[in-house]
Amino acid sequence: LQAQRMLVGVDEGEVRRRVFDARPYAFANPWLKELPMIGMQGGRDNPEAILILDPPPDVILRTNPTSGYDPVGLQRKTGIPVVTLEYGGLLPEERETLYLTLRTMGEVTGREQRAEEVIAFFEGHFRVLETAADLINRADQPTAYVGGIAYNGAHGFQSTEPDYPPFSLLRVLNVAGVSARLLQQKSNAVVAREKILDWDPDYLFLDLSTLQLPEDASGLHELKTDPGYRTLTAVRNGNVYGVLPYNWCTENFGSILADCYFVGKLLYPELFEEVDPVRKADEIYSFLVGEAVFDKMNEMFNGLAFTRIPLQE
Numbered sequence: 001l002q003a004q005r006m007l008v009g010v011d012e013g014e015v016r017r018r019v020f021d022a023r024p025y026a027f028a029n030p031w032l033k034e035l036p037m038i039g040m041q042g043g044r045d046n047p048e049a050i051l052i053l054d055p056p057p058d059v060i061l062r063t064n065p066t067s068g069y070d071p072v073g074l075q076r077k078t079g080i081p082v083v084t085l086e087y088g089g090l091l092p093e094e095r096e097t098l099y100l101t102l103r104t105m106g107e108v109t110g111r112e113q114r115a116e117e118v119i120a121f122f123e124g125h126f127r128v129l130e131t132a133a134d135l136i137n138r139a140d141q142p143t144a145y146v147g148g149i150a151y152n153g154a155h156g157f158q159s160t161e162p163d164y165p166p167f168s169l170l171r172v173l174n175v176a177g178v179s180a181r182l183l184q185q186k187s188n189a190v191v192a193r194e195k196i197l198d199w200d201p202d203y204l205f206l207d208l209s210t211l212q213l214p215e216d217a218s219g220l221h222e223l224k225t226d227p228g229y230r231t232l233t234a235v236r237n238g239n240v241y242g243v244l245p246y247n248w249c250t251e252n253f254g255s256i257l258a259d260c261y262f263v264g265k266l267l268y269p270e271l272f273e274e275v276d277p278v279r280k281a282d283e284i285y286s287f288l289v290g291e292a293v294f295d296k297m298n299e300m301f302n303g304l305a306f307t308r309i310p311l312q313e
Contacts, residue, residue: 009038028291043068148210148219151188157219175199209245242304
């Protein structure tokens with residue numbers, strides 16, 4: 001909403017020193033980590049820390065109000081109005097929640113016009129992606145799997161997401177999706193290694209958040225050394241690619257869109273002929289966070305984002 005300069009305090013997640021990072025807004029606004037800390041992540045606010053902020057906040061915005069410090073208690077303790085927000089998302093069933101949150105924040109901060117611009121920005125990208133998805137020939141559609149998805153920390157290659165947003169928005173055949181739908185599970189899932197071997201997808205994607213793990217425990221290490229994974233069609237054909245993490249201090253929507261264009265360009269090049277995924281990522285980041293930050297993030301991940309991952313030692 002271009003209202004970041006209104007901030008007078010941040011939670012612990014903003015000031016923590018990190019070896020890896022994938023938060024576009026933090027790269028564009030490195031000064032955030034210099035602000036006073038008002039509590040821990042997950043809504044675990046410290047009312048006393050808030051009360052000594054100088055200047056004091058006029059309002060406290062709280063996502064995920066059911067976790068952490070009770071918002072009603074926080075307002076009572078500080079005497080500062082607390083506005084609770086739900087995060088929402090980019091999948092069709094989540095968008096109205098996201099848009100309501102953007103409009104609420106816009107009203108609170110006096111950025112109503114910018115909120116509408118951001119909503120229109122998302123809607124424009126949805127139209128592009130949905131138009132492409134409608135043109136996909138289902139008869140010869142490749143299958144795909146994404147591993148290494150972060151969820152309450154870094155995980156190995158068996159960590160996936162049945163409703164992985166870039167796959168869902170493009171209606172990619174996610175091999176983990178059918179089994180998960182039978183279990184009514186949409187969010188993060190850890191699947192059996194044997195299932196991945198059984199599915200044998202045409203394309204493998206590695207969420208680079210897995211590189212946070214020790215070198216001998218990451219999804220990348222598993223793909224390089226596990227004899228079973230080396231038999232996979234995608235590995236034998238060199239169809240293993242790195243994607244930017246988006247689930248980092250909750251969802252970074254710009255990274256979801258950026259990953260969509262990379263996946264689309266790779267799987268359906270004729271539908272995304274004019275798209276340069278890196279340039280598109282920086283267009284998205286420039287609009288949402290004010291700076292083209294793809295290269296800065298990719299540097300942290302050894303240049304593996306939006307490229308084929310070499311698995312030969």
